Structures are given as structure tokens and as C-alpha cells.
Amino acid sequence: MNPKHVIVISYDAFSEDNWEMAKSLPNLSKLIKNGAVSTKLRSVYPTLTYTVHTTIVTGVHSDKHGIFHNNPFQPFVEEKNQIWFWYQDAIKVPTLYDLAKKKGLSTAGLLWPVSGKSSIKYNLPEIHALKNENQSLKVLKGGSPLFCLGLELKYGRYRKGIQQPNLDDFTTLCTVDTIKTKKTNLLLIHLIDLDDAKHGFGTDSKEVKEAILRMDIRLGRIMDAIEDAGIKKDTTLFIIGDHSQINVKYKVALNHLLKEKGLIFKEKGEVKWRACLQSTGGAAYLHIKEGDLEAETVAYTVLKDAMQKGDYGIEHIYSREELDSLHVNKSINTMVESKSGYSFVDTLKGPMIIDLEEKDIKYATHGYSPDKENYKCVFVASGPLIKENYFLEDIEMVDIAPTIGKIFGIELKNRDGRVLDEIFR
Known part of the structure; x- marks a missing residue:
């Protein structure tokens, strides 16, 4: 060479x-x-x-x-x-x-x-x-x-x-x-x-x-x-x-679901969390406060129920074994993948689901599975x-x-x- x-x-x-x-x-x-x-x-x-x-x-x-x-x-x-x-x-x-x-x-x-x-x-x-x-x-x-x-x-x-x-x-x-x-x-x-x-x-x-x-x-x-x-x-x-990139019709703020279960809350005017999702656009990491097994169980159940309802754009919830094959950071036990046409956002402001087509907004993003x-x-x-x-x-x-x-x-x-x-x- x-x-x-x-x-x-x-x-x-x-x-x-x-x-x-x-x-x-x-x-x-x-x-x-x-x-x-x-x-x-x-x-x-x-x-x-x-x-x-x-x-x-x-x-x-x-x-x-x-x-x-x-x-x-x-x-x-x-x-x-x-x-x-x-x-x-x-x-x-x-x-x-x-x-x-x-x-x-x-x-x-x-x-x-x-x-x-x-x-x-x-x-x-x-x-x-x-x-x-x-x-x-x-x-x-x-x-x-x-x-x-x-x-x-x-x-x-x-x-x-x-x-x-x-x-x-x-x-x-x-x-x-x-x-x-x-x-x-x-x-x-x-x-x-x-x-x-x-x-x-x-x-x-x-x-x-x-x-x-x-x-x-x-x-x-x-x-x-x-x-x-x-x-x-x-x-x-x-x-x-x-x-x-993939065209997006709906942005979904999944952290609202965790807030409804008390996993995200306010204390003395400051937002606190036991479980919290960090969006990548087409997916999201589930972060859990260290050692809080109860929060992890509740958060997983909330996300599983949301996926079964089908309204929140969740295509798949990855287990740690699956994340091993995708080479995801060992600190993460659960990750959520969105359907095509959906993306996730972190915010707690505004509605849980934003219909971009209804607002005539063109938008695409990435962060999805490479597959x-x-x-x-x-x-x-x-x-x-x-x-x-x-x-x-x-x-x-x-x-x-x-x-x-x-x-x-x-x-x-x-x-x-x-x-x-x-x-x-």
C-alpha cells in the first residue's frame, strides 16, 4: 500500500x-x-x-x-x-x-x-x-x-x-x-x-x-x-x-407516560425522575436511577402497555439480550424503537402526540435501527x-x-x- x-x-x-x-x-x-x-x-x-x-x-x-x-x-x-x-x-x-x-x-x-x-x-x-x-x-x-x-x-x-x-x-x-x-x-x-x-x-x-x-x-x-x-x-x-432518514407524521413525547405514573415528578419546583427516556429521534433509551428496580419494572410495564395499545408509535421494546447484539451501551437495559412515520421527543411541554401532517409540517429524522x-x-x-x-x-x-x-x-x-x-x- x-x-x-x-x-x-x-x-x-x-x-x-x-x-x-x-x-x-x-x-x-x-x-x-x-x-x-x-x-x-x-x-x-x-x-x-x-x-x-x-x-x-x-x-x-x-x-x-x-x-x-x-x-x-x-x-x-x-x-x-x-x-x-x-x-x-x-x-x-x-x-x-x-x-x-x-x-x-x-x-x-x-x-x-x-x-x-x-x-x-x-x-x-x-x-x-x-x-x-x-x-x-x-x-x-x-x-x-x-x-x-x-x-x-x-x-x-x-x-x-x-x-x-x-x-x-x-x-x-x-x-x-x-x-x-x-x-x-x-x-x-x-x-x-x-x-x-x-x-x-x-x-x-x-x-x-x-x-x-x-x-x-x-x-x-x-x-x-x-x-x-x-x-x-x-x-x-x-x-x-x-x-x-425517515419521514415523520407524528412526534410522540413518551415521557408523559412516565410522568403519569409518578416516575417523573416535581419537588420544590424542580423536575425529578426515577425513570426517564432519552430520545434518539427514531428510538429512545430508558434511563433508570441506579438501583431503583421498582421504577424499572413500572416503566417497562408502562411502555409495554403503550406498545400494545398501538397509539404511541412503539414498534419494539428491546431487551438487554437484544441490545447486546446491537452493541448498545451496557448501562441501558431497555430501549424503545419507533415505527416508521413516528419519532420520539423528550419534552414534557405540549401534547403527548403531535400530528405534523395536520400542522402541514414536513419533517424527517434518523436514530432508528439500522435494519x-x-x-x-x-x-x-x-x-x-x-x-x-x-x-x-x-x-x-x-x-x-x-x-x-x-x-x-x-x-x-x-x-x-x-x-x-x-x-x-
Whole structure:
């Protein structure tokens, strides 16, 4: 293997239902012709961005790497005020970029999740400010200050907060600059436009089609930068969809059911809990106060009754044995999966069931089981090391890190995935 350059583009929410449109576009079609492809990339449970991205760089599931959600559990804190798993110190196993650094290879990251204060040499991490925090200062402290400052001075005027398509246009400009000026061995990029379009307008909207068209233009700019930098013959490019999305008709606030049974209550004006659900969107973790077996029994009965009634969108309640096979964090004994067309929310404000169709609201989300129907992701690998026009069947998200590791001669110990040896020449 020639361990010179690997560029990983996380194409957030790029899934099998987007394939027919995307595969014929000018730039992606070139990568497909010169590479290996799967439209049956199975994600991890739950299919949340930070959980999946940590798997992409570790080759293990969340029961090993520790990033079980985008957010640590913060019951009844409004989502806009919640901290996220922004910093690498939450990851319990070595990452590709850690191992690359030990091998003397250079690394860069652009809005890569869970990479704040990491070993990445040139790092603009995905971090956002909460109330009374300064966004720029927080990013500088979490990333590589001079690198971040330089990109901000050059391209900051193209960004409008997290508004799309401006954010991904900014990230693409930063990517092109980094490829040309740093020529790192490993470059990790996170592009979010498609995911935002699906959340805001549904999976089958014109806005989604427009985002896919924009993404192909961005791919073209990145491919041109690789050529302009003179590194095309030494570069392997990976395009990875991290999860799919499903259109939602009903949002369900299941914590209301636990509140009705006294498992969530107020004490001296403060919300307290014995059992509480933490939504992933398409599923929910059941958290129990340590040692409260009575609360666990009552909560399980409440959820089982709700599933049997059929009004709350519960498709399945996973036991701990089932969660073992899905590699879910050992601290969770019960997890609730929603039916397609439903999603769960944590809030106790408002009604228990919100009919989005009645309100004429288009919305889609993820966080469901990776085994939902038509819910697989897209994988493309292209470059001189990769077979041309090669199609794979079922592959796993945990296979990506070991496969990239092979290019660099890096072995990931205790990995859950395998090396996709079949894609190499």
C-alpha cells in the first residue's frame, strides 16, 4: 500500500434512496467508474451522527467507544442548551487519527464530530456555543488556533452561522485550501447540507434534490483541488453516508407516560425522575436511577402497555439480550424503537402526540435501527489503490476504519469490523 493521502468525506444522510439521482451526476459518476461502491452500508444503533462518526474512525460500536448519543444524558434540559459530545476525551478507544500521529503521519479535520481538543494536527472541529459562550473562542480552544484563524480570515465571510448551503460551501473552501496547502496524509471532512434538507423538508422534497446537486459541485471542487495539488496519483477518496432518514407524521413525547405514573415528578419546583427516556429521534433509551428496580419494572410495564395499545408509535421494546447484539451501551437495559412515520421527543411541554401532517409540517429524522427497511447508506471508495467499477453487497460501518487503516499500515486492535480487502487492486 502507498500510505500517502486518504481523504474521507462524510456525506451526512447520503442513503440508498438518493442513489439513483446521485450516481448519474458528473463528479460522483467519475468516482463510481474509478472505484468501489455499496448502497448497502449498514450503520450502527442508534443511527445518530456522533455515534456513527466515532465508529467511522474507530472501527467499533458505541458499547466500546462510548459515544452512545450526540448528547450526554441531560434530562429536561432544552435541546438548544444541551452540551454535546464535542471533545475527543469522551472516546474510550484509539482513533485512526491518534494511530496515524503515532506512525508519524499528518492529519486534518474539518467539522468532524467528537474531535475537539484531539490529536488532529490541523483541526477545525464541529463545536457550537451555548448561552453566554463565544462561538469563535470556543472553536479556537477546541481546535488548532492558527489553522482555524487562518481559515476564518480567508473564508469566514462566506459563512452565515450554521445556515445552509453557506456552511458546507465554507467547509468546501476550507477543504480545498487544506488539500493544497497542507497535503496531509489523512483528511476528515463532514458535510451536512443534505441532512439539514431532509430534516427541514422531508426526504422526498425538492430541497433534498437541490442539496444533492450542490454536493456534486462540492465534490468536483475537492477533486479539482486534489489534482491541482499534484497528489491525485497518491490519493484514495472515501465518500460515506452515515445514516438514512425517515419521514415523520407524528412526534410522540413518551415521557408523559412516565410522568403519569409518578416516575417523573416535581419537588420544590424542580423536575425529578426515577425513570426517564432519552430520545434518539427514531428510538429512545430508558434511563433508570441506579438501583431503583421498582421504577424499572413500572416503566417497562408502562411502555409495554403503550406498545400494545398501538397509539404511541412503539414498534419494539428491546431487551438487554437484544441490545447486546446491537452493541448498545451496557448501562441501558431497555430501549424503545419507533415505527416508521413516528419519532420520539423528550419534552414534557405540549401534547403527548403531535400530528405534523395536520400542522402541514414536513419533517424527517434518523436514530432508528439500522435494519429499518430501505435505510442503508452509500459507500464510495475511489483512487489508484481501488478496483474500478466494483460493486459490493452488504458492508458494515465498522469496516471503514480497518479498511483505511490497511492503506496506512495501521492495525486497529479489538476492532468490530473487517478490512474490505476485496476493494483493493
